[in-house]
Amino acid sequence: MTVKKNGQTLVFSNPPAVLATAAVVGPKEGEGPLSGWFDVVKPDRLLGMKSWERAECKMVEEAVTLALGKAKVAHKDLDFYLGGDLLHQIITSSFAARSIDVPFFGLYGACATIAEALCLAAVLVDGGFATHVALASSSHHDTAERQFRFPTEFGVQRPVTAQYTVTAVGAAVVGPPGKGKMQITHATVGRVVDYGQKDPMDLGAAMAPAAADTILAHFQDTGRAPESYDLILTGDLASVGHPLCVELLRRAGLVLDGRFVDCGMMLYDETQETVAGGSGCGCSASVFAGYLARNLEQGKFRRILLVATGALHSTTSAQQGESIPCIAHAIVVERSG
Amino acid sequence: MVEATREQAEDYRRLVTRFGRRPAILRNAVWAFLVGGTICAVGQFFLGLFLLRGMPLKEATVPAASTMIAIGAILTGLGVYDKLGRRAGMGAALPITGFANAIVAPAMEFRREGLLLGVGARLFQIAGPVIVYALAAALLVAVVRILVAGPPGS
Numbered sequence: 001m002t003v004k005k006n007g008q009t010l011v012f013s014n015p016p017a018v019l020a021t022a023a024v025v026g027p028k029e030g031e032g033p034l035s036g037w038f039d040v041v042k043p044d045r046l047l048g049m050k051s052w053e054r055a056e057c058k059m060v061e062e063a064v065t066l067a068l069g070k071a072k073v074a075h076k077d078l079d080f081y082l083g084g085d086l087l088h089q090i091i092t093s094s095f096a097a098r099s100i101d102v103p104f105f106g107l108y109g110a111c112a113t114i115a116e117a118l119c120l121a122a123v124l125v126d127g128g129f130a131t132h133v134a135l136a137s138s139s140h141h142d143t144a145e146r147q148f149r150f151p152t153e154f155g156v157q158r159p160v161t162a163q164y165t166v167t168a169v170g171a172a173v174v175g176p177p178g179k180g181k182m183q184i185t186h187a188t189v190g191r192v193v194d195y196g197q198k199d200p201m202d203l204g205a206a207m208a209p210a211a212a213d214t215i216l217a218h219f220q221d222t223g224r225a226p227e228s229y230d231l232i233l234t235g236d237l238a239s240v241g242h243p244l245c246v247e248l249l250r251r252a253g254l255v256l257d258g259r260f261v262d263c264g265m266m267l268y269d270e271t272q273e274t275v276a277g278g279s280g281c282g283c284s285a286s287v288f289a290g291y292l293a294r295n296l297e298q299g300k301f302r303r304i305l306l307v308a309t310g311a312l313h314s315t316t317s318a319q320q321g322e323s324i325p326c327i328a329h330a331i332v333v334e335r336s337g
Numbered sequence: 338m339v340e341a342t343r344e345q346a347e348d349y350r351r352l353v354t355r356f357g358r359r360p361a362i363l364r365n366a367v368w369a370f371l372v373g374g375t376i377c378a379v380g381q382f383f384l385g386l387f388l389l390r391g392m393p394l395k396e397a398t399v400p401a402a403s404t405m406i407a408i409g410a411i412l413t414g415l416g417v418y419d420k421l422g423r424r425a426g427m428g429a430a431l432p433i434t435g436f437a438n439a440i441v442a443p444a445m446e447f448r449r450e451g452l453l454l455g456v457g458a459r460l461f462q463i464a465g466p467v468i469v470y471a472l473a474a475a476l477l478v479a480v481v482r483i484l485v486a487g488p489p490g491s
Contacts, residue, residue, distance in 0.1 A: 157425075195349045
């Protein structure tokens with residue numbers, strides 16, 4: 001066996017390659033600081049479709065097609081498709097899988113889905129069960145808003161802790177070791193962590209302990225120092241949750257410097273009125289598939305640790321007064337060779 | 338699952354509070370005052386218009402309120418009212434235009450699920466609780482009034 005597990009961390013000694021990635025985003029994300037790093041910026045969020053849900057699905061199909069094209073992997077050579085999103089019964093991913101038409105695993109890790117998908121794709125390839133695996137993680141501002149909060153045209157003031165669900169898709173194609181410019185070397189699988197937070201309008205505070213738990217496990221399992229990474233990114237803790245995570249890590253004896261950032265804080269600037277920052281399955285996914293992948297390919301980053309974070313509540317559990325269980329999965333992607 | 342103990346959860350709650358941000362109360366209040374005040378001034382203008390046409394005050398309030406509801410509905414349809422509400426909070430929500438927004442927004446949103454189970458079933462998703470408890474409160478006040486002062490007209 002080439003794969004070893006140490007604590008919560010999978011170590012791929014024949015690291016599967018990330019052959020290509022593609023990021024398709026909405027107009028607001030296209031106006032943000034990372035604008036230039038995305039493959040496609042859509043001019044509107046409905047894309048001429050009859051529903052927001054159809055628009056999100058179309059973006060996923062486009063991102064997967066783009067990623068396969070960039071990876072030069074023909075449809076017939078694709079073994080599996082892994083996908084996840086925020087909607088009930090993950091309809092975006094399942095409906096996209098209907099047209100992608102290869103064996104499909106539907107995933108739900110809330111906004112941690114991209115790391116879960118990359119981890120499982122690497123497991124499938126390294127385990128010899130697949131040669132090429134396509135994956136995508138998506139969210140859409142309006143599909144999420146109407147499901148989790150209010151109708152999109154309802155005028156309501158958001159609390160200062162609220163985050164803005166991004167309209168974005170991140171897709172990738174994982175393939176055999178030694179190919180491509182990037183590879184997946186480690187994956188730290190998160191535990192479900194619940195610190196009793198109950199406010200679905202403050203998910204950053206709910207998710208911060210889960211992120212800290214996975215980060216601590218990662219450094220303990222690998223014996224690495226934070227300096228091993230050019231960038232350590234949480235998924236979508238945003239400006240409320242990220243400082244809390246820094247504090248929790250500091251208390252546990254791990255001090256992280258300026259290389260510790262958050263995808264949700266990178267997507268928008270202060271004039272874009274997203275309150276605390278971005279969130280959603282497409283948040284860390286598009287930052288990975290756009291900004292991070294391009295910088296790894298160009299050699300600007302040598303190795304990154306992406307800690308995607310997800311809140312595992314539903315509208316039902318929140319209304320029934322349950323606390324919010326959260327998860328964070330970490331994935332190490334480095335430049336090959 | 339890593340479930341925090343009661344002490345850990347309490348400790349974390351304190352940390353969250355300590356790191357918490359305060360809402361920009363002054364800015365919010367100014368926005369609420371300006372937007373809410375403007376909406377009320379427009380309402381007053383229409384009331385004056387109907388009074389000028391010779392309507393008695395008691396009758397004139399009805400078309401004035403209806404006009405404001407229509408304006409609220411149109412602004413919702415144009416995609417303006419949600420932006421007003423985001424900035425002005427209760428300044429946009431409290432006037433009757435806000436009530437129109439609370440009805441029209443779900444009607445627009447759930448139109449795609451059909452007229453019966455979409456619009457029909459979810460039209461009062463936001464306004465429903467307001468109507469239910471406003472009616473309940475009115476009933477309670479009426480009962481108290483009758484008990485204290487006797488039936489109306491007595």
